[in-house]
Each structure stands twice: as structure tokens, then as C-alpha cells.
Amino acid sequence: MSRNHISLLVCLDALLSERSVTRAAQKLEMSQPGMSNALARLRQLTGDPLLIRTPQGFRLTERAETLTDKVRASLALVDEIFGNEAPLDPQQAAGHVSIAAPDSVGIAVMPALAGALALAAPQVRLDIRLPDAERLRDWLVEGECDIAVGHFPDLASDLRCMNLFTQGLSCIRAHSQGPADPLALQDYLDATHVVFGSPFSARSTMETTIDEALGALGHARQRMVRVASLPPIPYIVARSTHIATLPTWMATHYASFLPLQVQPLPFEVATVRCSMVWHDRTHRLGLQAFVREQLREVTQALMREEPAPAGSLLRSGIGTG
Template sequence: MENKHIDLHLLTCLEALLAEGSVTRAAQKMGMSQPGMSNALARLRQLTSDALLVRTSQGMQLTPRAHELAVSVRKGLSAMEEIFADRRPFDPAQAQGAVTIAAADSVGVMLVPRLMQLIGECAPGVTVDMRLPDPAHVHEWLRDGECDLAVGYFPHLADGLRSTSLFSQSLSCVVKNGHPQLGPGMTLQDYVAARHVVFGSPFALMSTMEASLDEALARIGQRRQQAMRVSSVLLTPYVVAQTALVATLPTWLARHYAQMLPIQLLPLPFEPPDIDSRMVWHERSHQVGLHQWIREQMRRLLEESHALAVSEVPLLVATRRGMAHVE
């Protein structure tokens, strides 16, 4: 490869081609004509001595060499952006851009309404794309630029990622009022014998929280009976309220729904895992003004909302004599 023949425009064309996997879509992304992007692809093929994009029965596909180049290209462009970045103080009122956030539905309950109200008032030129996180691939999404921020429970972080702790979540067992078997004095045997609703995202059979809960039970030789799996944790309280099924939820979320539904919270009869909610982003966006501002607003809103949700409804603590309120 003759590096002297590569210019920044050609590098951005390569990034668009690798990201879109299509000459037409890459041209649209770059605001170019399709023939212009085709010419850029021809030059890139010559420089890399590789086809980069090949036609298959499933459409255009990246070659193995193209996949190898993708990470290096993104790093190169990020370095160029850092060199030429505008160092003026960030002004949200003048900001234009889009931010993609991966967060569970439960986080969305706390975050989205207040965040969008704030953005509408302070940064009307900013748009937000919310998506459900895929525990197995969220690190890749951040690395590859498919999302800018992720919020949730991440026991392990990949290299190149930054994070900040938001709050620790306690867990509670949730049952309907007047449950025929569970109530004051629920034992470990009662808990594991009950039929449970568990949460699994569209991407994974079990959420990381549910998996950690089962690992904690396995360490003491116990296992839950999983009767139902739901793809949205927000459905769980409604199922519990109308059936004999039980669930284990973050205490703040259970308290939130206890104000609207005939459900009660019971303390878990074993030592639950620590659920530390974190906000995670890639090193690439650490110094980007828009992302810094969004991260700070999200951190503040989530911490405020969590504190409010935890304090709104007293927890019903099961005792041998009945239910006691803890203020």
C-alpha cells in the first residue's frame, strides 16, 4: 500500500463503505453520488490489494480483510477528529447531533421522559436513539460505534471502555397481595419452590441480573423454578399482580409498581448479589463535548430518579408476626 496516495476523504469513504456494506448507502451517508463512491471503492481496492466488498447470494459482503481494517479505520478517524476538534466550550443550545443509548426498559422508566424534556429545553438540535442492550454484544456496539452509551449491570468490562458507577440496586421478591403461599416469614424453601417469572432480553435468554441471581442461589445449592420468561421487565409486575407467579426485581422498580398494582415486596431469604448499575462508553467518545454533556445529564437524572423511587414507598418487610413497614 502506498500511504502517500491516501487522503482523509478517502479514509472517510472507506469507513462509510465498511459500516454500510453497500456502495449506495455509503454514498448517501457521505452525501456523494453513487459513481463517485464507486470510484473511491476502486481506488481503495487498488491501495489495499483487496476487493473489500464482494457480491454474494445474500448481497454485498465485507471480505475478511475489510473486517480487519474496520477497527483501524475507526481509530484513525477518531485520532484525526481529536487533532482537529473545536476546543471552544460546548454549548448545548447550539449542538447538533445524535446519541445512541443502550439501556433496559427499567432504566428507560427513570430516564427517558426527563432526559427528553431536558434535551428539548436545552439542546433541541440533539436527537436520541434508545435501544435494548444485548449483554453479549454491547461491548462490541460501543467499540464499533453502534451505540455511544450503555447503562446497566456490567460485571466485566472490555478494554478501551470507560465507566462510572451510578447506584447499587437492592433486590426484592415481588408477589401479589394475598398470595396463597408466600407472605410473612417466607423461607428459602418457599422461595425456590415458587414458580418464577424471569426476564430475558430479545438477545439473551437471561439478563445479567437474573444470571447473577441464579449463580448466588447455586452457591448455596438452590435453584428457582422458572415458569415464564418475559422479554420486557416492565411486564413482570403485571403478571405477578394477577397470578400466583413471583418475581425478583430491583427494589426501586418494585416500589414504583407497588403504587399502581396490588403487589407487595418481600425481602429475599438469602444473600443476593450486588447489582451495581454503571454507565459505560468508549474511550473514543470520552472527550466529545456532546457526549460529555449527555453523560453528565444522564448521571444526574438517574441518580435523582433512583433516590426518589427508593424513598417513595416503604418496603414491606416480612416477619413471623406479620408485615412491617420500613420508612
């Protein structure tokens, strides 16, 4: 688009909103002949009169009516591309940021992020929801969410990604299920398992990683209970003969107040890496960048030894990204 076309677009917006050559010229501080010339050029380019004189004054043609929203959206896009965004003032910033995160991340990290934003950017609204790993790119592109946090081993190449931390995995079973001896692989395979997915998928990406590791050994788990979120699992295991595999920090946390044993997995599993993912749609937006930086900072704080909100949860069974 040439500079002349942008100028004509500005004139068209004024003509459509003012419905008068004279008022449009005044609005843009142009001469009336200059605006008349712009209208003539616009009529030629669009093949439509745009403004029609009536006894009550000018009215928009049907074509002009359909152009109004498109013209305003186009000018807003031009402003976004070429405008110089002022530095973000977090205390004054207002807006909405949507984060898709699994329950484990929601419990471990989101309380710290919500607390940090409440102090640093009190007018920013935070929406936290469970992710759909299979439609993650669509969600980020279409605005269903702005940021995704979790274990996403198969990311689209056009998504931006920052590793936050890695999670170790452990097995939990009820105290009533025998001595706290480490499980042998055959014990793990003979047991019945509680697994979790989401409202969108039968298995989470973490459960898929576990199944792939067992599949490489020629084995599979006996899945007896499936839940759509992770927090009920420790309670189910504590009152049954089933076992489950959870992030180590979470297994240790629930074992502190439920009758559970925490034991190492009897096989090797690929690294469960928690990453922050976003799309170019939000990459350059000041508020989005600020929230991403806050998320990175609170995660690093949770991994350090110094006190931090909810830090005791995450420090067990977690590593650097």
C-alpha cells in the same frame, strides 16, 4: 505520517476534487509550479499518473477514483486528531446519541434525561434501546450504541465505566397468595418464577446475578414464565401464583396500584450496580461528553431528597454508586 506527507495529502485532495493543476493550485493558494511538483511527487509515491490529459480536459485514472473517499476520510481524521474543537454550545448542538439501557433504567432514569436534554440541547436526538450484554463491547466499538447503562458485572478492560447507583432487590407476589409474611428460602425455592431477559438473551444480567447467588447455596429457581422485557412481569404476577424478583423501587412502584406484596429476598445477593459505560471511540467527543454529564447529573438528582423528574420512582431501594 510526516508533515510533508500531510501536505501532499491536502494537495492530492485538491487535485482529485478539481481535476486540474491550475484550479487545485488556486484552491490552496499555491503557485502552479508548486502544485505541478506536488503532482509529480504523488505520481511517484502512488505509482499511478492520477490525472490524465484528454481532449475534454484532465480525467482521473481508475486508481485515483478509488482514492477519493479514502483521502477525504484521512484528512477528516487528521482534522479530528489535531484540530481544536470549539466549546460545545448545547443549545446549538445537533446530533444523535444512542443509549442501550434495560427496561428498569429506561423507566427510572431515561424520562429525566430526555427532559433535561429537551431543555439544554433541544436539537439532540436520543435513541434508547435494549442492550445485548454479551456483545456490549462490540456495540460500543462499532457504533451500535454510544453509551450503555445497566448492571454489567463482566466488562471488557478497554471500556470506560462510571458507577451511577446500586439497586436493592425484592420479591413480589400476588395478594391472593397468602398473608404478607416474609418468604422463607424454601418458600422462594418452591415457588414458580417469572424471569426476564431481552431480545438477545434468555436471562438479564440481574437474573444471572440472582441465579449465581442461589447456585452458591446449592439451589436453583423454577422458571415457569420468561419474558423479553421487564414491565409485563408485575401484571403477570398479580394475576397468577408465580413470584418474581425485581429492583425494590420498581416492586414498590407497581405495588402502589397492583394487588402485589413486596417482600425481602430470603438470601444474600451480590450488589446490583448500575453503571454508565462507553468506549474511547466517543470519549473525547464534545456532544457525547455532554450527554454523559447530563446522565450523571439527572441520576444524582433522582437520588437526592429535593424534587426531581420521576424522583419518586428511584428513591426507593437505591443507593449511591
